[in-house]
Amino acid sequence: MRFHPDPEPITDDDATIRAGVAGVPVAPLLAAVAHLTGDTTILRDELVPDLTMLLDPEGGYTPEQAAAGRELAAAALIRHRDSGSKPAAPPDDVHLRRLVAFVAGGTVDDDYLPLLEEELALDGTDLRAPRWRAAELAPQRELRVGIVGAGMSGIAVAHRLRQAGVPVVIFEKNDDVGGTWLENDYPGCRVDVPNHFYSYSFAQSPDWPQFHSTQPVLLDYFRACVDQFDLRDSIRFGTEVTDARWRDDDQRWDVHTNDADGPAVHEVDVLVSAVGQLNRPLMPDVAGIESFAGPWFHSARWEHDVDLDGKRVAVLGTGCSAVQFLPHVAERAAHLTIYQRTAPWLLPVPVYQDDLPETMRWLLRHVPDFARWDRAFIFARTQEGLLPLATVDPAWEPKDRSVSAANDMLRELLTAYIDSVVPDGELRSQVLPGYPPVAKRVVLDNGVYPAMLQRPDVTLESTGIAAITPAGVRTVDGVDHEHDVLIYGTGFQASKFLTPMRVLGTRGADLHGRWGGDARAYLGLTVPDFPNLFLMYGPNTNIVINGSIIYFSECEANYIVESVRLLLETGLQSMDCRTDVHDAYNERIDAGNRTRAWGCSDVNSWYKNEFGRVAQNWPFNLLDYWKQTRAPVASDYEMR
Numbered sequence: 001m002r003f004h005p006d007p008e009p010i011t012d013d014d015a016t017i018r019a020g021v022a023g024v025p026v027a028p029l030l031a032a033v034a035h036l037t038g039d040t041t042i043l044r045d046e047l048v049p050d051l052t053m054l055l056d057p058e059g060g061y062t063p064e065q066a067a068a069g070r071e072l073a074a075a076a077l078i079r080h081r082d083s084g085s086k087p088a089a090p091p092d093d094v095h096l097r098r099l100v101a102f103v104a105g106g107t108v109d110d111d112y113l114p115l116l117e118e119e120l121a122l123d124g125t126d127l128r129a130p131r132w133r134a135a136e137l138a139p140q141r142e143l144r145v146g147i148v149g150a151g152m153s154g155i156a157v158a159h160r161l162r163q164a165g166v167p168v169v170i171f172e173k174n175d176d177v178g179g180t181w182l183e184n185d186y187p188g189c190r191v192d193v194p195n196h197f198y199s200y201s202f203a204q205s206p207d208w209p210q211f212h213s214t215q216p217v218l219l220d221y222f223r224a225c226v227d228q229f230d231l232r233d234s235i236r237f238g239t240e241v242t243d244a245r246w247r248d249d250d251q252r253w254d255v256h257t258n259d260a261d262g263p264a265v266h267e268v269d270v271l272v273s274a275v276g277q278l279n280r281p282l283m284p285d286v287a288g289i290e291s292f293a294g295p296w297f298h299s300a301r302w303e304h305d306v307d308l309d310g311k312r313v314a315v316l317g318t319g320c321s322a323v324q325f326l327p328h329v330a331e332r333a334a335h336l337t338i339y340q341r342t343a344p345w346l347l348p349v350p351v352y353q354d355d356l357p358e359t360m361r362w363l364l365r366h367v368p369d370f371a372r373w374d375r376a377f378i379f380a381r382t383q384e385g386l387l388p389l390a391t392v393d394p395a396w397e398p399k400d401r402s403v404s405a406a407n408d409m410l411r412e413l414l415t416a417y418i419d420s421v422v423p424d425g426e427l428r429s430q431v432l433p434g435y436p437p438v439a440k441r442v443v444l445d446n447g448v449y450p451a452m453l454q455r456p457d458v459t460l461e462s463t464g465i466a467a468i469t470p471a472g473v474r475t476v477d478g479v480d481h482e483h484d485v486l487i488y489g490t491g492f493q494a495s496k497f498l499t500p501m502r503v504l505g506t507r508g509a510d511l512h513g514r515w516g517g518d519a520r521a522y523l524g525l526t527v528p529d530f531p532n533l534f535l536m537y538g539p540n541t542n543i544v545i546n547g548s549i550i551y552f553s554e555c556e557a558n559y560i561v562e563s564v565r566l567l568l569e570t571g572l573q574s575m576d577c578r579t580d581v582h583d584a585y586n587e588r589i590d591a592g593n594r595t596r597a598w599g600c601s602d603v604n605s606w607y608k609n610e611f612g613r614v615a616q617n618w619p620f621n622l623l624d625y626w627k628q629t630r631a632p633v634a635s636d637y638e639m640r
């Protein structure tokens with residue numbers, strides 16, 4: 001996969017150029033073509049996208065407007081071809097602002113512009129790269145950072161630290177990089193965020209083969225990043241971190257590991273946990289799991305050797321993972337029974353499983369920065385347009401089915417979609433959720449899942465499960481259902497941050513004991529009494545509707561890198577989050593989450609911990625997190 005290829009000159013005829021822009025989202029198309037050609041006259045006022053259009057990924061154009069926009073883009077590309085396909089000079093500030101404002105819905109405020117510029121990383125300029133070098137700030141000091149996990153977050157922070165010349169060692173329990181994209185290899189696994197957005201700002205590519213790529217493609221991407229950024233030698237594969245202990249005397253971390261050679265201890269100055277939230281399988285709290293006589297496994301530990309052909313297969317769960325693999329199981333099983341506890345809301349995305357059409361590949365060869373402008377457009381849409389759909393209106397009643405007028409409108413749109421794909425009365429009543437949209441993660445759909453539900457050899461079972469028996473499943477109505485294979489699509493132990501590692505901070509403070517199952521951190525990153533420990537994808541850094549988790553990891557990486565800089569600049573050894581800062585922050589987070597559908601609704605979800613508190617989600621917009629993670633505020637910490 002290429003990261004920053006030059007545009008190929010256009011030599012094709014007019015018809016090929018027009019075909020190359022057909023079906024392409026108009027707003028990023030116009031911005032990308034204006035950027036390539038320097039012709040900003042094509043950014044017409046009447047073609048500024050409306051980012052608040054609920055379900056229209058295009059931005060609310062009429063068919064006539066979309067056709068006019070594409071014709072403007074095609075005509076500009078034809079002129080570009082005729083004048084020799086020479087790319088315009090990089091845009092000056094005024095020109096750039098115009099381009100960015102266009103994809104952002106017409107205006108862009110001063111705070112937001114630099115964020116979008118970083119996300120765009122035009123011409124391969126990595127604006128988030130640290131501008132300092134450890135050797136210049138503290139030539140006599142070797143501050144070493146240990147990172148636990150070589151998944152998406154660990155790769156991001158390792159790359160950033162290495163850019164600043166900070167030595168890193170990455171402990172990875174698996175034999176390869178990729179984290180969740182390595183471990184989840186169930187059939188149908190793919191990302192539900194478009195790849196132009198679900199990719200690092202510093203490693204964008206026009207070569208994604210699908211809109212939402214499959215797991216093998218994503219795994220290759222992360223492997224390619226590790227090679228491109230020369231990180232492989234810094235990774236200790238097959239090395240599991242069991243304990244981390246803070247040494248009060250000289251203020252360093254001892255990292256206890258286990259690998260093929262047995263236990264070892266490594267000393268680091270700063271420790272980063274990049275272990276993710278969604279990789280420790282959650283088995284349901286149902287009696288008798290071990291008693292089942294046939295093969296059974298969890299979706300994140302898929303047993304590819306188990307033969308499903310002609311078998312009576314049961315699947316527990318209808319979350320994002322299950323909805324992706326169920327159609328593949330249905331193709332093979334003699335009969336598939338799906339045990340559904342809570343129906344997911346289905347969000348129609350027609351291109352969800354599509355390869356990029358050849359015409360769009362043509363565009364990406366000749367206008368590779370279309371991928372960047374598409375990213376900026378998706379970013380602006382999710383930042384500006386989608387969060388209001390989840391926002392609670394205190395005056396809105398009743399709140400059991402929707403939490404505001406906008407949320408109710410979304411409910412109507414999604415209900416109409418279900419009506420169109422599941423016309424059958426009884427099945428429809430089973431798949432129609434009874435809680436507000438976005439209170440749980442919505443599941444992307446292109447019609448494949450509802451079509452599968454309507455197969456004669458598939459049963460959707462909504463009766464609760466009483467027990468697993470040697471022969472199958474006993475439901476609470478006392479009926480025994482016989483199955484040959486059981487598959488658990490029952491999610492992850494997301495609230496058990498950092499388990500099973502044991503983490504001991506100042507004066508032996510135990511992190512899990514401190515949390516007592518209710519994990520909290522300042523900015524999701526730091527915890528009082530655990531100096532120089534930074535958590536990536538920590539408490540309250542998950543997003544539900546607005547954004548890509550890679551964005552959060554990049555913000556966190558930035559904060560960690562700037563924290564290392566603070567330590568180097570001040571000559572101090574440690575920074576320990578102040579309790580009052582941490583507590584006040586968490587109050588703001590909790591109050592914020594109560595204003596969102598996922599915090600207001602009492603529907604069960606992995607966003608909540610055992611106490612019912614939303615421990616996963618960031619309740620504010622993307623700009624807020626970016627602003628707060630630009631750099632640590634020294635007064636938020638006890639600096640020692």
Ligand code: NAP
Binds near residue numbers: 605
């Ligand atoms: P999940 O969303 O937690 O879904 C677990 C499913 O198992 C739910 O349907 C749950 O029902 C059901 N379940 C749990 N215990 C049960 C029990 N005792 N009896 C019956 N059903 C039970 O897990 P997931 O599908 O693995 O997804 C987790 C998250 O991973 C997603 O929200 C998403 O953020 C991420 N993910 C992303 C992708 C992607 O990008 N493509 C793919 C997969 C996952 P309830 O709803 O009633 O709890």
